[in-house]
Amino acid sequence: MAKLAIFFALTLSFLPFLSHSFSPDTPTDRRILVLLDDFSLKSSHSIFFTSLKSRGFDLEFKLADDPKLALQRYGQYLYDGLVLFAPSVERFGGALDVAAVLDFVDSGHDLIVAADTTASDLIKSVATECGVDFDEEPSAMVIDHQNYAVSDVDGDHTLIAADELINSDVILGKTKIEAPVLFKGIAHSLNAANTLALKVLSASPSAYSAHPTAKLSSPPSLTGSAISLVSVVQARNNARIMISGSLDLFSNRYMKSSVQKAGSPSKYEKSGNEQFVTELSKWLFHERGHLKAGNLRHVKVGETNEPAMYRIKDDLEFYVDIYEWSGNSWEPYVADDVQVQFYMMSPYVLKTLSTDKKGLYHTSFKVPDVYGVFQFKVEYQKLGYTSLSLSKQIPVRPFRHNEYERFITTAFPYYGASFTTMAGFFIFSVVYLYNK
Template sequence: MRLFSSLCLLLLALLSVVSGRSAVGDRVLVILEDESQKGLYSKFWADLEDRDFKLSFESPRNEQLSLFRHGQLAYEHLILTPPKSKGYGPTLTPKILLDYVNAGGNVLLGLSSESGTPSAVSSLLLEFDISLSPDKHSIVVDHFNYDKVSAAEKHDVLLVERPGQLRPDVVNFFGGEGTLAVPRAVGQTLGPAIPLIAPILKAPMTAYAYNPGEEAQSVEEPFATGSQLNIVSAMQARNSARFTVLGSLEMLQDKWFGATVQLPGGKTSKTVNQEFVKQLTEWTFQEVGVLKVFSVQHYQITTASEPSQNTTQIWEYNPEMYRIKNDVKFSIEIGQYDRTHYVPFVVPDTDALQLEFTMLSPFHRLPLTPSTTTDNSTIYSTTFTTPDQHGIFAFKVNYKRPFLTPIEERHQVTVRHFAHDEWPRSWAITGAWPWVGGLWSVIVGFLLFVLLWLYSEPPKEEIERRRALSVSTS
C-alpha cells in the first residue's frame, strides 16, 4: 500500500512538472500594496493563470513574507509593482532581492512615474548597472509620437513600434507588427560595462525624460534623450536568472490591451500591448530562450589499417588522456525550451557555435556544425587533430548571447607525447633513407676491408726480400 501511494505521489509530481509552462517552476508572487488596483490588471492575471502559473498576492507590509523557505526558493517568479512608500519594507530589501536573483529567481519590476521611484529601487537597479533619473517623478515624453486621444496636452503616452532584432546574431523573442502604447514611462539607461544587460524596448528618437514638476518651459539638461532611453530593459545573470525592468506598469492594465490610439497625423490603430506583455513574461519567467546541454562527448577516432575492418574505429568515450597528433571528435547535444517542452536548438545563420581546444590560449577554435537532430535536441560536432604540444588542455564551449541562457562547458584532458613503442621505425620514414643507407654502406665497406685484409696474401718476391733483409741485419 505504501509503495502504491508513493508511486501515485511520484506520478502527480511528474504531471505537475509537465503541466507547467516554465522551465523552472510555476509559483509566482505578486507584490501589490494597494489591493484595489488588482482589478485594473485582470486580463494580465488571467493570461498568467491560463499558462498554468499559480499566483499569490501579498502586500510588502506583511511581516511574515519571505522569498525563501527552508533555504530554498518559496517562489520561482516575482512581480514587483511600484510601492507608494519609500520602499518594499524590511522583507524585500535590495539585499534580499539580490539574494533571490543569485538563487535563481526571476523578477519582473514595474515602474510608474505617478507613484515615483523610491531610492531603494534605484539602488537595487544600480547593482545591475541600470540607472534611473535622479528625479523620482521623471517621465518620458515625446511631442511627435504620442496618443492624441489620451495625451493631447501632456504627450506622456508614447506610441512605439514593437522592437526589432537587437543584433544579427540575437534571436528576437519580442518582435512582431503593431503599435505599443506606453503611458507615463520611467526611462532607464544601461551601463556599457556589463554584457549581461540588454535593452528590449527603446524610446523613439524624439523622446526625452524630464520632471513634470519643474516650471521651466524648456528642459536644458534632460536625463537622457532618444535611443539612450530604454522603456523595457533586461538583465540575465550567469545562473540564468532573469530580471526585467518595465518602465510603465500601466502597459499591463486592461484599458491598454487592444485600445484604440491616434497618432498626431490622424491615423488610428489598435494597440498590441497584450501580445507584447505575453512575450515579455514568457521570456522573464523562462518559458522561452532556455538552453540545456544534454550531453557532451569526445573520443579518439582512427582509420582502420585493413580493408576488411570498419573505416573508422572509436576508442573509449570521454577519456582523460590523448596523445599528440590524435584525431579527435567532439560533440555536444543542446536543446531549447519552448513553452512546454524542449525542441532542437538551431543556431542563427548569422551566428556560430564554436569549440575551443585551449591550454593557456586556444590552439584550435573550430565551428560546431549540426550532425544529428532528435525530437528534443540538436547534436553539434567537429573533428580535429590534437596539437604537437603536450600539457593540460580543455574542451571549451562558451556560447553567450542576449536573451538566451549561457552555455559554458569545460572538460579538461591531458595530452601526452609519443610512447617509446609508438614512434615509427626508421625504415618507415622516407626522409631517413639516405642516413640509413650511409650507415649500412660504412658497415659493409668495413667488413669488405677486413675480409680483404685477412685473405689477401703478399707476393712471394716481397716475402723473400724481407726474409733476406732480416738475416743480413742479424
C-alpha cells in the same frame, strides 16, 4: 505479515509523490510572488495576471509592506519568480530587503520591476543593482513631442506611442507587434559597465526626460535613444530581469486602448501593450529561449567507447546534444553557430559543429601535436538564449618509444652516412693493420 502489509500500504500511498518528485524538470518558473502597493492593482492589471495564470503560473498576491513577507524558509526558496508592482514602497515588510531581492536573483530566479513617477529610492536601488539607472530628477517623465499618442486627455505629450522594439524573435516572439506600445512613465538608462542589459523598448531620438509642466532651465540629463523605456537583463546564471519605467504599461486600460501615433494616418483598434508584455513575460519566465545541453562525448574514429586519453595526431569525433524548451516540451535546437574548443590555456582547435536537426551536434578533427591536459569546451552565448557552458577534460600523450616509424624516408641520407662511416672505418682498420 501485518507489519509487511502496513509497509506496502505506506509505500503505495507515497507513490504519487515519488512520481512527481522524479518527473523531468522544466525551466518554467511556476510559483510567483506579486508585491503590490494596493490590492486594486489586481483588477486594474487583471489581463496581465490572467495571462500568467492561463499559462500555468501560481500567483500569490501580497502587499509590499506585509510584515510576514519572506522569500525563503529554512534555506529553501518559496517562489520561482518575483513581480514588484509597488513603485512607491519605501520599505519592504518582513524579512525582505534589497539584499534579499538580489540574493533571490543570484540564486537563478526571475524578477520584474515596474516603476512610475512615484518610484521610491528602494525600487530605484533595486534597479541600480541590476545595472539600470532611473532618472533622479523629481517628477520627471519621458516626453516626446513627435511620437506621442493622439489623445483628447493627454496634451503634455507624456503618453508615448513607442515602436522602437528590439529585433529579436526569441525575446518578443515571431509574430511582429504591429501597433505601437503605449508608455507613460519615467526614463532609465543602462549602465555602460553592464554588458548583460538590453533595451527592449527604446525612446525615439526626439524624446527627453523632464518635468512635464516646468520650464527647462538646463538641458535634460537623458535625451533621445539613450532613454530606455523597458529593459531586460540576463544574468550569467541565466536569471532574467525585466525593468519598466511604467506600471501603466501592464494595465488593462492601456492594453484595451486604441492608439494612433502623431503624424501617422494609421489608427489601431488595440495597442500593442498586451502582445508586448505577454511575449516578453514568456521570455522572462523561460517559456522561450531556454537551452539545455548534455551527453557530451568523444571517441576515436572507428571506435565506439570513449578513451581514457588520446595520443597526439589521433583522429577523433565529438558529439553533444542541445535542446530548446518550447513552452511544453524539449525540442531539438537548430543553429549553425555552435562551436567546440579543444583547449589547454588557449584553444588549439576551434571547430563549428554540424547538426542533424534532431538535437545532435558533431564534428571531427585531429588531435594537435602537443601533449598535456586538454578540455573539450562548449561555450555558447546568443542574444535572448540562455548561455551554455560545458567542458570535459582529457589527457593527450606523446608517441611511445615503440610507436615511432623505424625508417623515415627523409632520414635516408643520415642512414647512408652512418653505414658509410662504419664501412670506411672497417676498411681503414684492415689497411692499417695488414699493410707493411
